[in-house]
Amino acid sequence: MRQSPALTFSRVGHAFLGRSLFEDFDLAIGKGEAVALLGPSGSGKTTLLQIAAGIVEPVKGRVLRGYRRQAVVFQEPRLLPWMTLTDNIAYGLAARGEGKAARRRTAERLALSVGLEEADFTKYPAELSGGMRQRANVARALAVDPDMLFLDEPFSATDVGLRRHLQDLLIAAARSRGFSVLLVTHDLAEAVRVADRIAVLSGRDGRIAASRALAGRPGERSERAIFEQVEAWSRDPVFGELFSATERAR
Ligand SMILES: Nc1ncnc2c1ncn2[C@@H]1O[C@H](COP(=O)(O)OP(=O)(O)OP(=O)(O)O)[C@@H](O)[C@H]1O
Ligand SMILES: [Mg+2]
Incomplete structure (x- = not known):
């Protein structure tokens, strides 16, 4: 028997101030x-992600959730300024009834796994660099042990080296824990590196203009294969509207 999906958008429609963003949007993960x-x-990518995560109620249609626990990584780290690094990472764990010592151990383990150092554990967000906050953002999401992870352009503000590191971390975590991922990104190379499948939202009618499966598994694709796939799709008309002159130049 086929497993039921983790997430299904069924004929979802949404509008802001009377302006329709999409109608009859369907996608299953x-x-x-x-x-x-x-x-x-x-x-409407952010809006779709927020609808999926239950942050925004769609005007039409339904979202069916076949997962138990979600986590969301926003583009802005959104750390609580009055809490230390490890307390921020452990924040979502209190609701799960874990004891204080266990929460701290989990937070410290995750902080180290995203490349943060012991000396940073007691620092407050204002004392951390942007890259360190971004690492903490990812660690905080993984801390709750989600089976569905939503990410909205999580690495777009980070430099190339850290972006690659966090992408690799996401791939490894998804593989070892088996969670589902919905990743919103502007970066085709990131999508090709991290995803099993790519859905392209049309800017015209808010429908999926293309859905393409990627060969191989994330983490097992060579740099050359990723580069060639990005090159090929960059010439594909379906992907055309993603690449305005400015984005192509990046
Ligand atoms: N709360 C809101 N009230 C009114 N309009 C909104 C609201 N949120 C988003 N919009 C509008 O809906 C449209 C889609 O926004 P959304 O943020 O989902 O796009 P996006 O695809 O994520 O864009 P980007 O790639 O720039 O992040 C935009 O025209 C935006 O101005
Ligand atoms: Mg957005």
Whole structure:
């Protein structure tokens, strides 16, 4: 029997101030599957992710959730300024009834796994660099042991080296824990590196303009294969509207 999906958008429609963003949006994400959602700026990617995560109620349609626990990584780290690094990472764990010492151990283990150092554990967000806050952001999401992870352009503000590191970390965590992923990104190379499948949201009617499965598994694709796939899709008309002159130049 086929497993039920982790997440299903069923004929979802949404509008802001009377302006329709999308109608009849359908997308299913399998358990353990990583889907990257691409689309031009303003096409509604963030709105879709927020609808999926239950942050925004859609005007029409339904979202079916076949997962138990979600975590969301926003583009802005959103750490609580009055809490230390490890307390921020452990924040979501209190609701799960874990004891204080266990929460701290989990937070410290995750902090180290994303490349933060022991000397940083008691620092407050204002004392951390942007990159360190971004690492903490990812650690905090993984701390709750989600089976569905939503990420909205999580690495776009980080430099290339750290971005690669966090992508690799995400791939490894998804593989070892088997969670599903919905990743919103502008970066086709990131999508090709991290995802099993790519969905492209059309800027015109808010439907999926293309859905493409990627060969091989995330983490097992060579740099050359990733580069060649990005090159090939960059010439594909379906992906055309993603690449305005400015984005192509990046
Ligand atoms: N709370 C809101 N109230 C009114 N309009 C909104 C609201 N949130 C988003 N919009 C509008 O909906 C459209 C889609 O926004 P959304 O943030 O989902 O796009 P996006 O695809 O994530 O864009 P980007 O790639 O720039 O992040 C935009 O035109 C935006 O101005
Ligand atoms: Mg957005």
